Amino acid sequence: MNQLLTWLDGNKAYAITIARVLTGVILIVSGYPKLFIKGIPAMIEIWTNAHLFAAPVLGTLVPLLEFFGGIGILLGLFSRLLSFWVIVQFLLLSVYVVPVLFGAGWVGGARITVVMVVLGILIATNGPGPLSVGRKLFKNLRWAE
Amino acid sequence: MNGLFTWLDSQKDSGYLILRVVLGVILIVAGYFKLFVFGFDGVAGFFTKIDLFATPLLAYLVPLLEFVGGIAILLGVFTRFLSVWVIMQFGLLAIYVLPMLMDKGWNDIRLELLIVALGILLITNGPGRWSVARKFFPDKQWLQ
Numbered sequence: 001m002n003q004l005l006t007w008l009d010g011n012k013a014y015a016i017t018i019a020r021v022l023t024g025v026i027l028i029v030s031g032y033p034k035l036f037i038k039g040i041p042a043m044i045e046i047w048t049n050a051h052l053f054a055a056p057v058l059g060t061l062v063p064l065l066e067f068f069g070g071i072g073i074l075l076g077l078f079s080r081l082l083s084f085w086v087i088v089q090f091l092l093l094s095v096y097v098v099p100v101l102f103g104a105g106w107v108g109g110a111r112i113t114v115v116m117v118v119l120g121i122l123i124a125t126n127g128p129g130p131l132s133v134g135r136k137l138f139k140n141l142r143w144a145e
Numbered sequence: 146m147n148g149l150f151t152w153l154d155s156q157k158d159s160g161y162l163i164l165r166v167v168l169g170v171i172l173i174v175a176g177y178f179k180l181f182v183f184g185f186d187g188v189a190g191f192f193t194k195i196d197l198f199a200t201p202l203l204a205y206l207v208p209l210l211e212f213v214g215g216i217a218i219l220l221g222v223f224t225r226f227l228s229v230w231v232i233m234q235f236g237l238l239a240i241y242v243l244p245m246l247m248d249k250g251w252n253d254i255r256l257e258l259l260i261v262a263l264g265i266l267l268i269t270n271g272p273g274r275w276s277v278a279r280k281f282f283p284d285k286q287w288l289q
Contacts, residue, residue, distance in 0.1 A: 005286050008225070012269035019262040026255055080150065111171060112256040118160075118167045119259065122266065125153050125160040142150045 016122065016129030017076075023086070023119045024074025031066025040064075050101055062089065076132025079123055080145050086120035161266075161273030168231070168263050169219025176212030195246045207234065218267070221276020225289055228268035235260040 034043050044059030052058060069082045093113040098104045128134060128145050138144035179188050189204035197203060214227045239257035243249040271289045272278060278289040 001287055005225070008269045009271075012266075015262075015266045015269040018265055022258055022262050026259070029251065080153070106174060112259065114167055115171075115256065115259045115263065118164050118263070121163055122160045125156045127150075127154075143146050 013126075013129045016126045017131050019119055020076060020079060020123055020128055021074055023116070023123065024070045024072075026116070027066045027070025027073060027086075029070075031063050031068075031070055034063035035067045052097065052101060065089070073123065075134070076128030076145065077134040077137075078144060079128040079132070079134065081143060083120045083123040087117055087124065090114075090116040090120065158274040161270055162275040164263055164266060165218055165221055165224065165272060165276070168260065168267070169215045169217075171260070172211045172215025172218065172231075174215075176208050176210070176215055179208035180212050195242070197242065197246060210234075218272075221272035222278045222288060224272040224276070224278070225268050226287075228264045231264035232261055232268065235264065 034040075038046070040060050040063055043063055044056050047055040047059050065082075065085055069085060072082050073079045073086070090113045094110045094117060098110045098113055102109070104110065132145060134141075134144040183191070185204055185208065188208055189200055192200040192204050210227075210230055214230060217223050218227055218231075235257045239254045239261060243254050243257065247253075271286075276289065278285070282288045
């Protein structure tokens with residue numbers, strides 16, 4: 001039993017890598033249609049009609065940040081800085097957009113956005129883990145991790 | 146900037162506490178509805194309807210494990226043992242039950258995949274400093 005626990009302790013950093021890659025994939029898949037299928041003007045219009053505040057700014061920023069930020073998080077490049085944005089965006093979704101604007105509840109609504117906040121916090125506090133492009137390329141620049 | 150990262154490094158255990166609370170609440174709410182709203186018969190009926198294997202066994206195990214296991218994960222007791230079950234249950238949901246038995250797509254399996262990732266984080270790291278097991282039984286690793 002102790003050997004198993006020691007092995008698990010020794011591989012805890014790779015769990016962060018798995019979480020980072022999955023978070024990145026989810027963001028990329030979410031950002032891709034906003035950016036390349038609907039397009040930024042349509043996103044601005046959709047969010048203006050949904051009465052989201054600062055729709056022109058968010059309609060531009062969110063698709064770009066989800067797609068390119070997702071690639072950054074997946075690669076482990078600027079992942080800690082990008083995780084601050086993940087925390088803010090998904091916290092806003094969890095406490096305002098999903099329950100108030102969309103009227104969705106816990107199941108099928110805010111559950112997944114709250115989990116994304118948790119993953120953002122874990123990436124921010126743990127860093128990108130092993131196999132990070134930022135750590136490989138910029139060894140001494142912690143903000144590039 | 147380095148001061149910020151040093152502070153973040155010192156908050157790893159707080160991150161795992163937040164993970165446990167959120168995962169625990171998700172499981173408790175899911176288990177509560179299965180146990181006290183739908184009941185074992187309702188859950189068994191649903192599992193039979195979607196043609197799930199070992200329905201009688203799973204209809205009892207899943208609600209109990211979700212509710213009681215969720216409380217234990219929230220408190221930080223037996224979290225590593227319970228993570229094995231979390232990874233298995235939600236992995237099975239993501240790769241078999243939702244896509245094959247219920248014909249669901251990517252948007253519907255995202256949460257299950259994320260919960261598998263949370264399970265992997267919990268099994269490798271343990272519950273963190275702010276847990277009942279580490280506070281009251283620091284020498285008993287298997288209890289963490």
